[in-house]
Amino acid sequence: MIKENLNEIQNKIEYSLLKRTVTADSNSVKLIAVTKNHEVADMQEAIEAGVLSIGENRIQEAISKAATLDREVEWHLLGHLQTNKVKQAVHLFDMIHSVDSKKIAVEINKEAKKINKIQDVLLQVNIAKEESKFGIYAEDLPDLLRDVDQMESLHVCGLMTIAPICDNLEEVRPIFKNMFHLYTDMKQHKFEKTDLKWLSMGMSHDYTAAIEEGANMVRIGTAIFGPRQY
DSSP: OHHHHHHHHHHHHHHHHHHOOSOOSOSOOEEEEEOTTOOHHHHHHHHHTTOOEEEESOHHHHHHHHHHOOSOOEEEEOSOOOGGGHHHHHHHOSEEEEEOSHHHHHHHHHHHHHTTOOEEEEEEBOTTOOTTSOOBOGGGHHHHHHHHHTOTTEEEEEEEOOOOOOSSHHHHHHHHHHHHHHHHHHHTSOOSSOOOOEEEOOOTTTHHHHHHTTOSEEEESHHHHOSOOO
């Protein structure tokens, strides 16, 4: 079932790329398989079917799975990161998607420096200004980018957003459009180290619209694994 789901998702990704109307740097999409509350056996099945990148929301769950998963994969932290979990996050994750303040960036930089690591991060933008979600507002992004660009053990390699959940994909499309415009605007800025390669937006319910509007990274769980096991 997981292999079949992945094949269907890949077909939809390719079709969405054909429907893309914006001019993007990349005509490919990186898939992050979101494995929160899913068993290691399911993760292994997904990896055998071609998944290269695993996304987790909770650090402790990721640590437990990483200890038993006998596969080489990229680990991505998708959930909000608290300062007291930064050390563990830096040791495990190849990329942290949820940097939304100078404070958390400073802590990540400090812990990465201790182990001589350059930590890849995405800056999380609350493009719709939802009070229930984390993320920096668009107008504050340039200042945060400039600050993080000066941190020697951090590498900003893109932006991430979580769009509002809408019944109709057309309702969320303007959010993705706004995020893509912000992304392209930020790419025009001159930075020393920052390389905005990735625009991460789109999940199981809206990834096709996100790709059509310029996403080159999507985070998909339910469409691969089915409903979460609680």
